[in-house]
Amino acid sequence: MAANDSSESTISRLEGARKLALSDSVHYPAIVQGVAPIIGQGAALDLRRWGADFLAETYASPAFAVEEKVKLSFAALPILKAYLEADDQDDAVVKSSVQAATSMYPLVFRHTIYTPTDITTWQNMAAIKSSILRRMDSAAPGVKLCCTKFIQRVIQMQTPGVISDPRRPDQNEISLSLVPRDHPLIPPSTLEAEALGLLDRLLDVFQNPAGDALQVTATLNSVGVLVRTRASIANRILNTILSFDPFRLAYSGTMDAKTKVMVKSMERTLKAFLINLNKRNPTNPMAGRIQGHLDRLAQMHNDAFDTTGRKRAAPLEPPDGLDPSKRQRLAIDAFGAPALPPGPVSMAQLFTLTADDTTKGFNVQTIPFNMVNRIVVPLLVSVNQDQLTNAVSIVKQRLQDLSGSSSATAIAQALTGAGQGLDNGTNAASDQLMNRMEAGPVATDRPPEVPTGPFIIPQPPPMEDYEVTDFGKEMVLRIFGMVETSGETALFKMPTKGFNRVAGSNYDRDGWVTIAVRLATRTTTGLEASGVKEEDGSSGGPAFSLATEIRNVLHQYVLSDFRRRIGVAISWLNEEWYNDRMRSRSDADAAGSYDGLVLRLLDGMLPYLDAKDKVLIRFLSEVPAVGPALLERVKRLAVDPERVALAVNAIHYLVLFRPPVREICIDALEDLWHNYEDARGASAKVLAKWRPEVLGEAAPQAKVEEAKPEVAAKMEVAA
Structure with a gap:
């Protein structure tokens, strides 16, 4: 009894310390170190x-x-290890210990990456991980759910992730990508193999x-993070989940209330998982399969649950005719059309199918004509086919009754009344209808042909310079609007392929880009403005240049997403180079556009590489074409120590695979070796093969460090 009282008093004091830590997180380190001997x-x-x-x-x-959490891990890990390896296991202690280990694993993993000499901490974490994995299949349900979350965290840490900024490793996501290949405690190959095995187990x-x-529900809630953050294993997880049938328990026999709750829980969690994936990334490659699986789930839900308690379907035909004593009443005339009055009948009365006086008194001529055009087509589309057939039948029966009532005099009176109903003072309409009913179709007389002379469209008035500029810019924006809205696949398939096809004829995105590039590089003089007149009457420079405007918009279009649109840039520059060569044939002194444009594009891309x-x-x-000015831009990358390898590798690639510019590329590497201290090691490896005399005494050492023969092949594949 005294021991229980002592334990209760101790817990009350510990609760006071816990409340203090919750009020201010600064007290956590002192409290954890203070309670470690007690717990x-x-x-x-x-x-x-x-x-x-x-x-x-x-x-x-x-x-x-986070830094304080890592420091406290040194004292907390032995306590958790003792909890999990104790002989007298308690489910509540084990459950909370697994939760704590799940939160600690990323911190210890990062600490071990950057501190490979701390063997004790990683050994304690490895022992805790082994203990948790051993109890995965035999523990209580609550503990198993915590173990599932721990395995998900281990898989997330031990698979490659995305490195957003290599220059700030402390800001990147913790993953296998941060582990060096030669790490003595956590070799990447072993960790990744273990993660894949745990994924299969999960x-x-x-x-x-x-x-x-x-x-199943806990696993679905856990693997969502892996699908979003680990592209290397996302397809494996999705393929497994898309082959999962949450209604398999419903097929085993009669479902009780417990089984029904379990099936619905799995179904809802699976649907939420798949819907969230499509919402986060609607353009993912698996979006079609995910939507198809969602549709199948809806159908399977109807098959599994909606059959119980459903009333039998109504028969297609009434079993006893139109017996009014039945509950379901089927009327022949669904409109309740009133009977025609005796005597002459107007056209309005002939086509009136409702007994509502308000509706009959509505004058449709008050509706504006443009509004009628907008509402007629939707109304016709929404008309019930059975009701329309019934209405036509009623009107047809009325016409037959009128035509066979007495004689042609009664018909003439009816038609005369119809003409009056249309507010027409003459009997021309009734005469025409009588002729059609009695004498057949009436021959129409064509008016005599009137000779007409030639019709010539007048010339439009000349446009002002500002109008030419505005219309030209609007045309360019419309072209690039088509580029943005057009799909990747062609809308129209041309019968000819290969070299015989017509460029820009597919009306897809590539086609519109080709049209824009050709307009920029092959415009005729008719598309350019003549010039702006100065005050003295002389003609100044061009007011608007279509080619210049398109080039400016192309430049902005490429640089806004140059990694995806690099193909557009290359096609454009090839056209510019071809245009310069064609112009130089007729005018050797003509200034080319290619050199300036290629430098301008490269200057826009270099800051973001x-x-x-x-x-x-x-x-x-x-x-x-690659010239010395282009190589000068590339050499400037060597000013940044982190991008020296990028500059040297790019020039080395040109040395290997573009022989016409090999000499100027080797000259550029020689300049890097002389003037850039950070680039000396990388450029010396290339110069040792192609120009060893530049290195002098350093040539033998550079040859020893020369890259392996397969570097060229790897560079080619990477490019």
Whole structure:
């Protein structure tokens, strides 16, 4: 009894310390270090439960600094290890310990990456991980759910992620990409193999026919993060989930209330998972399969649940004719059309199918004509076919009754009344209708042909210079509007292919880009403005140049997303180079546009290139001409120590695969070796092969460090 009182008093004091830490996270380090001896393995069960909960809460707190969490891990890891390896296991202690280990694993993983000499910390974490994995299949349901989250965190850490900024590794996401290949404690190959094995173990619940619905739901909630952040394993996870049938328990036999709740829970979680994936990235390659699976889930839901309690369908035909004693009443005349009055009948009365006086008194002529045009087509589309057939039948029956009532006099009176109903004072309409009914079709007389002379469209008035400028810019914007809105695939397929096809004839995005490039490079003089007149009457420079305007818009279009639109830039520059060569044949002194445009494009791309960007190599390898000015821009990259390798590799690629510019590229490498200290090592490897006399005494050492023979092939594949 005294021990229980002591334990309760201790927990009350610990709760006071916990409230202090929740009020201000600065107190967490002192409190954790102070309570560590109290909550150890030798403590009472109540103290161990409190200690495990407190550690899980501490490492899950977003207000607690990450650096302090790492420091406290050195004291907390032995406590968690003792909890999980104790002989007298308690589910509450184990559950909270697994939660704490899940929060600690990324912190310890990053600490081990940058501190490979701290072997003890990683050994404690590895022992905790092994203990959690061993109890994955045999633990209580609550513990198994926590183990699922821990496995998901391990897979996330031990698979490659995206490095957003190589220059700031502390800001990047913790993943296998940060681990060096020669790390002594956590070799990347071993960790990745373990992560893939754990992923298969995690996804096995979707392939097990007797899988637990609670475990399936927990797994679906866990793997969503992996699909979004780990592209290397996203397809494997999605393929497994798309082959999962949440209604498999419903096919086993009669469903009780528990089974129905489990099936609906799995179905809702699966639908939420798939819908969120499509919402986050509607253009992902799996969007079609995901939407198809969602449709199949809806159909399977109807087959599994909607059949119970559903009334039988109504028969297509009434079993006893039109018996009014039946509950379902079927009327022949659904409109309740009133009977025609005796005597002459107007056209309005002939086509009136309603007994509502308000509707009959409405004058449709008050509706504007443009509004009638807008509402008639939707109304006709929405008309019920059965009701329309019934209405036509009623009007047809009325006409037959009128035509066979007495004689032609009665018909003439009816038609005369119809003419009066149309507010027509003459009997021309009734005479025409009588002729059609009695004498057949009436021959119409054509008016005599009037000879007409030739029609000539008058010439438009001349446009002002500002009008030419405005219309030209509007045309350019419309062309690039078509480029933005057109799809990747052609709208119209041309019968000819290969070299015989017509460029820009497919009306897709590439076609409109080709049209814009050709307008910029091959415009005729008729498309250019003549010039602006000065005050003295002389003609100044051109008011508007279509080619210049298109080039400016093309330049902005390419640089707005140059990694995806590098192909557009290369096609454009090839056309510019071809245009310069064709103009030089007729005018040797004509100024070309290619050299200035290629430098302008490269200047726009260089500030945004990182050390591992391959777009520069592709750009230099596919542009039609490379000159000294272009190489000067590339050499400026060597000013940044992190982009020295990018500059040297780009020039080395030109040396290997563009022999016409090999000499000026080797000259550029020689300049890098002489004038850029950071580039000496990389450029010396290339110069040792192609110009060893530049290195002098350093040539033998450079040859030893020369790249392997397969470097060229790898560079070609990367480009």
